[in-house]
Amino acid sequence: MVDNRSGAPTAARIGIETPPPGVAGITALIDAIPQPVWTARLDGSVDYVNPAWQSFTGVSGEAAQGHGWTVTVHPGDLQTIETALRAAAGTGEAFDIEYRMRRADGVYRWHLTRVGPFRAVDTRNLPAIAWVGTGFDIHDRRLAGEALRASEARYRDVVDHANDIVYTLRLDGTVEAVNPAIERMLGYRPDELVGRSIDPIIAPEDVARAHEMARQRGGDAGQRSYEIDLIAKDGRRVAVEINSRPVVSAGLPVLIHGIVRDISPRRERTQQADLMAAIGNALTSTYHLDVQLGRCADAIVTHLDAALARIWTLDPNDP
Template identity: 35%
Template sequence: MNPQPTSLIPANDAARLAALRRYRLLDTGPEESFDTITSMMAEVFGVPLSFISLVDEQRVYYKSSYGGFPHAQVPREDSLCSHTILNNGPLIIENAQNDPCFSDGPYVAPEGGIRFYAGVPLVTHDGFAIGTVCIVDMKPRSFSEAETRLLERFAWMAGHEIETHQLVQHQAGAEKQLNESNEELRFVTDLIPQLVWATQPDGYSYYFNSRWLEYTGLSFDDVKGDGWTQSLHPDDLESTLAAWRNAVERSEAYDVEYRLRGSDGTYRWFMARGTPMMDDEGRILRWYGTTTDIHEQKRAEEELEQKVLDRTRELSEAQASLRAIVDNAPIGLMVYTSERDASGKIADFRMLDYNARGNELTGISKEDRERLPLSGLLKIYGREWQLAEYVEWVEQRRPAAWEQYVEATGKWLWVTVTPLNDGFLRTLSDITELKLSQQQVEQQSEFANSVLDSSINAVVALDAIHDNHGELVDFRIVKINKAFSTILGLGEEVLGLSHGRLFPGPHEGGVFSLYRQVLLSGEPERREIFTDEKDLNSWFDLSVVKRGENGLVVSFNNISTQRQAAI
C-alpha cells in the first residue's frame, strides 16, 4: 500500500476510520434510498455527475453515484473528496484547472476532465467526517450561497440515511426508517419557493404551502377543495381537470402543464406533478404534489432558481411520504428551538414537535412535554446540570450521544443530540434488551471463569497460528485457569505468547503433532506424556479437544505420583 500524503490525513484519522467501519457501508450494493439522493442532486444542480462517497484508509469508495462514472472506487490521494473531509464546511472549486492545488490531479489534468467540484462532508452524530456528498461538472461554473445551503441539506439527508441504516441494522424488527416530523415538513415546504399542495384520496385539496397563497394572492379558504381552479387560465381549465380526474380514478401519477394567474393578474406557465401515497394494500392515503414555475421569460437569477425548483420536486414528495410514518417510528423524536434572553444568549429551549414514542420511553406526560421548557423536563430526570451542555452543543454545532437509564420506565436509552439551525433534534432509542443481553453475557463469562478456576486440572485455550501460505506453525495462548498457574508456576504473563516459545520442544512427535492432529481431524485425544521442559520432569494426563474452527482446549494434570505407585 502507498502511504497517503500527510496533508490529506486528518489528525483523528484512526478514530475517523473506526467510525466509518462502524456503519458497515463499504463494499455494499446499491440502495434506492442513497441512489435517490444522488439522482436528485444531479437533477437539481444540472450536473452530469453526483456522488455519495466514503473516504477509506487507501481509497474513496462511492456508495452511490449518478451519471455513469466507471469506477466504484478511486485511490484516496486522487480524489477531491479527500480534501473535503479536512474542512469544517463545504469545498467549492469553480474551476479546478485554474487552481494550482488541484490542476495536476489525474481526474482534472486531462482534456475533458473535472473542472467544477462542490462537496460537503458527511459528519456522524459523534463528529467524524466519514465521507462526502458532491457534484461534478466537466466545465467551470459558479456556485451561489443558496446552492451551497441546498447541497448542505442534501448532505444532511445522506447523513440521516446513514444513521438510520445503522439503527435498522442494530434493532431487528424495528421500523424501516426514521422519519421527519410534521414540523419539518412545514418548515421545508414553506422554505422552498415551490408551490406545494396535498389532497385527500378523492382529490379534495386540504393543504397549500405559503408560496401558493402568496403567488395567487388568495387565502386558504379561497383555494381549498376545488377553489384553486379559479386561478387557472380559462383555456387550460378543462384539460387540467380531466388529467386530475383521470389520475385520481386510476391511482396514477398526475403530470400536467397549465397557466396560473398571479396576484398581479398576469399568467405564468407552471408544471404540476402529483404522486399518490399508498398503504401496503395499495389504497391511496394522500396525494402530494408540486407546482413549478416553468415560464421561459425569466431573468438569469430566476432561471437558476427555477432549475432548483424543477429538480427538487422529488425531495418535496419524499418529505411528504416520510411524514406519514413519523409517529410510528421505533425511536423517540423531539425537536427543540432555543429561547434567548435580552442579551442574545441561549437561556433555555422550547419544544417544537415530538412523537408519542418519546413519552412512552421516558414516562413524560403529554401535558408536561408541551408545557415545560427543556430545563423543566431535565429536572424531572434529575439532570438539571445538563442544560449547560445542550447550550454548548447548539452554539458549537457539535453532536452528542450517550446511554441513559430512566427509572420511571425501567428503560435503557441511547440518546443523540444533533444541532439544527437554532435548536436541536433529540432521538431516544430503546437499548434495554441490548443492555440486558450484555449483562447476561458478563454473568455467563463470570460463571465460566469460576468453573475453570475451581477445576483441579490445568486448562489452557489455544488459537492456531498460520503462516502466509496457510500452514499451521504454532498456537497462541489465549486463556488459562488457576490450576495451570499452580501446576506450571506460570501466570497471566504467558497470555498472548506462542506455545512454541513457551515450550520449545520438537514439532514432530511432540505435543505439537498431537495438537495438529486434533485441529485437523476434529476428534478429541487423550494421552499420558512425560516432559522435562521447564524442569518439570513429570508425567501428565493430557486431553485435547477442538474449539471452534481455529482453536483448541487443552486440560492436563500431574500424574507422576500415580505412575510411581503403579511401578
C-alpha cells in the same frame, strides 16, 4: 413555537418566516416514525415530541414542553443527559447517549438516543440552532450484554482459580492464553508463554505426539485425552493428562482449548504398584536366591530407578 394541531416543529420555530416546500411532508414523516423523536433548543428545553414518544411515555406533547420531559428519565441518568447536552452545545457535534426512559406503565427501559444538530441551512459551517433526537429501545440487548459479561466474568474467575492448567492454542501451537495454574504447576508465568510456541515445555520425545494430537483436534470436533511429560522451568518432568477440543468457526477449526492435569502422583502410585508386583513375582519364584535377587534388581531398574538397583547387587567386599 409548536404547531397547535400536531405539536410538530414549525418553520417559524427555527427562524424561517416562509416554510420551504416539503416542510409539511417532513412533519408528517416525523409523526409517522415508530421510534420516539424529539426536538429541543440548545439549552435542552424540548419543544416537540412525536406521537411515538408520547405513546411510549404516556406523557402528552404539551406536558413534555420545556423541561417537562425530564419526568420520563430515570433519576440516575438525568445528570448524564444534561451534561452531554451542555458539552455538545459548545461543539455543535452529534452524539449518542444511553439512558433509562420510563414507559407509560412505570417500567424503565434502556434507550440509545442519537442526538444531532439542526441547522437552518444544511451546512456544517453554520452553528446549530436546535437538537433533534431519535430514540431506540435497546433494553433487551443491553441486558443480554450485561448477562454475557457477568457470565464471562464468572468463567474467568473459575479459570483463574482452577488447579488445572486451562489453555488456548492457535493451530500452529502458539499459546493464545493460559491461566495462572501454569505457574503453580510448571513455574512459568502466563506472560512468559503467551505468544510463544508450546514446544519448549514439552518433553522432547513427546513433541511429535503432541503435534499429532493437535492435528487430530484441529480436524474434528471431538474431545480426546492423552498423556505426555512437560518440562518445568526448573527442569523437572511433570507427567500430565491433556484433554483438548477444537474451537470451530464457520465449520473450520480456529483454536484449540485444553485442560492439563498433573498426574505425577497417579503415575508414581502406578509405578510403585508395578514394582511391588514385579518384586513379589521374583521372590515367589522357584529360582535360586541369586536369580531371585537378580530378577528383583531387574524389576527395580524397569519400574523405579537404576541407581536403586545397586542395593540388590552390591558385593559385600566392595569398599
